[in-house]
Amino acid sequence: MDTSDSDEDLKRAIQLSLEYTSTQGKATHIVTSQVSSRSVIDLVSDEEVGPDSATQKSDVHAKSPSVEPPPPSQGILGLNRKGMELERLARKRKASTSPSQSQKATRQYAGSVVRPQHQLEKKARPSPSELLGDRSLPLKDKEISGLTSGIQFPNGAIKKTWALGYERVNDIKLEEVLQRDSLQLAVFSSFQWDVEWLFRKINTKTTQIVFVMGIKGDEAKRQYREDSASTPNLRLCFPSMEGQINCMHSKLMLLSHETHLRVVVPTANLVPYDWGETGLMENTIFIIDLPRLPNWQTTEESHMTDFGKDLIYFLKAMSLDKTIIESISSFDLAATKGLAFVHTIGGAHIGEDEPWRRTGYCGLGKAIKQLDLDTEEQLELDFVTSSVGSLNLDFLATLYLATQGSDGMTEYAWRNPHKAKASNPVSAENKGSRISEINIKTQAQTGTRIYFPTDDTVRRSKGGIANAGTICFQEKWWNSSNFPHHVMRDCISQRRGMLMHNKILYVRPMAGRDAAFTGWAYIGSANCSESAWGKLVKDRQAKVPKLNCRNWECGVIVPIKKAFNVSSGNVSEKSFGSLSVFEQVGITIPMEYPGQDYGKRKPWFFME
DSSP, rough: OOOOOOOOOHHHHHHHHHHHHHEEEEEEEOSSOOOTSOOOOOOOOOOOOOTTGGGGGGGGGOEEEEEOOOOSSOTTTTTHHHHHHHHHHHHHHHHTHHHHHHHHHHTTEEEEEEOOHHHHHHHHOOOHHHHHHHGOOOOOHHHHHTOOOOOTTTTEEEEEETTSSSOOEEEEEEHHHGGGGGEEEEEEOSEOOOHHHHHSOOOOOOOEEEEEEOOOOOHHHHHHHHHTTTTTOOOOOOOOOTTOEEEEOEEEEEEEESEEEEEEEESSBSSSSTSSSSSEOOEEEEEEEEEEEEGGOOOOGGOOOHEEEEHHHHHHHOOOOHHHHHHHGGBBHHHHHHTTEEEOEEEOOOOOTTTGGGHHHHHHHHHHTTOOOOOSSOOOOOEEEEEOSSSHHHHHHHOOOOHTOOOSSHHHHHHHHHHHHTSSSSHHHHHHHHHHHHHHHHHHHHHHHEEOOHHHHHHHHSGGGGOOOTTTHHHHTTTSSSSSSGGGEEEOOOSSSSSSSOOEEEEEEESTTTTTGGGGEEEOOOOOOOOHOEEEOOOOTTTTEEEEEEEEEEEEEEETTTGGGGOOOSSSSGTTTHHHHHHTOOOOBOSSSSSOOOOOBOOOOOTO
C-alpha cells in the first residue's frame, strides 16, 4: 500500500470545499476540524471534504482560490452571536402567531450547504436548499422542548439518522439525541462543524459544552480560543495533531443528564446534511444510556467494563478535561459489558508497555479477543464505507486478521521474517509463515465486500453529484494494478435516492447455526483505509513494533449474541450465514444487499 496518500490535487479539492457560502442571502460557516490558521486542510488520505467538492472537480487542477475569512460579524468558529440572539427573539415572537402565519414566516429559512463563492457565481446547478425550499426546516423550539427525556436506551440501540421526506422507521433526529431540556454537559467530537446550527439545538445558557477539534498550529488554536472566549459555557479541547497526524476524524458525543450519561457514536459530522435536514444523505448511530449511580457512588476505573476503560483511555489521549473524564465514574457502565469501544489514536505508538496493542487495527483485534469472538474460522466481511483508501491485498489481510482477533503480530511477522541461517536459507518457520500468509490473503479476498457507490448510483441519487463531496475515492487508486477491484460492491441505500456517509463493518462466519452468533458489527468513524486503522511497522532504531496512525477515529463493536438481549429464538435458521441475521437482532443494514459487483462500471470519483 502507498503509505503516503498525500496528493496536491486532493489538497486543492479539499481547500475548495471548505469555505462558507451564502444560501438565499444567509451566510453559513462550516468549520472543518483540521485547519491551519489560514483555514486550509493539511490532509493526506481518504478523509472527508465539503459536500460540494464534487461539482468543483473540473477546477482542481486550476489555481486554488484564496481562502475567504469569515464575515466581520463572525469569528473563526462561524458564530454570529448577535444574529443568533435576534433569531431566538424572532422565534419567540412567532410562537403566538397562527400556524399559517408561522409557516409562512419560517419559509425564509433554508438549509445549510457548503458552496464556495466562485461556484455560486457560476450557478452551475441549484443548491440543495434551492431544490428543497422550506422543506429543510429544523425543529422549532416548542417541538424540541417536547422531546422525551430520561433513559430511553438502557441496553443500547443502533439507529439510522432521520431523513427529510422519508418514512420514520428506526431512525432518530439530532434533537432527540440531545434531549436539550435536561442536558447538563455535552462533549462533541467531529470532523466538520456547523456551530451556529448546532447551537440552535442546545440551551447554551444551561448546558456546559466542550468541542473536541483537531486544529493544527498554535496560532490557529489561539484564534479559536479567542473567538470562543465570550461564548457562555463553551470550552475547546485540542488533541495532538503533531507529526504524522493529519485528521481528527472521530465522531463522539458524551451527553450528561441528571439521570444518565448518554454515549453516542455516530458516523455523522455535526452538519445539517449529515443529520437528514436536506433529505439527501444518511448516517447511522450507536446510542446507549448509562444510569447515574445512586447516593453519589463512583466506580474505580480498574473495576469498569472494558468498554469503559477503553473509552477513558481514548478521552485521556485526546487531553479532555480531567474532571469530565472522572465524572464518568459516577455512572453505571454495566450495560456495556459485552460491547467494545475501539479507537485509533493519532501518532506513533511504541514503548515498553506496547501501547500499539490498544489502538488502531491492533486494538480492534484485542477487543475481539476480549469479547471472546476470536476465531480461526473463515469470515465474511461486509464493509460499508464513505471513503476508500489506497487498498491492496496486504491491507485486506491485515483487517481480516484483526476481525479474527489478531493483535497485528501475524502480518507483522510476514513483513519482518526471522533472518535465516546461512546453512538453512529457507527455514521451516518462514516457509510455514509464507503458507499462512497465502491462505489468509485468499480468505480475505473471497470473504470481503466493500460497499461504495458507483458513478451511476451517485448521478441517479436525489442530490446528484452536487451532494457527493463527502464520499471520497481517487481514480489513481482504482487504476492501481494492486487494487482489489473484485471486492467492490455498489452501495445503494434502502431509502431510495439517498446517498450514505456510513462506516459500518459487518463480520460473520461463513456458515453454521452456532457460528452465526459469533458475528458482530462495527459502527463508527473509521473508513476503509490504512489512515483510519493504522499500520504496524518495525521501528528502525529500537527494532520493535511501532503503530503509525494518521487519524483519530472511534467506534463501537456490537456482537450479535449481545445485540440488545436477544436470544437465538429471534433469528430464523435461514438467515444463518446471511447479512439478514443482523437486521433480525436490531442491527440496522442501510444498503441493499447482496450488493451488485461493479462489472464494467466505475466507482464515484470525487476529483474526476
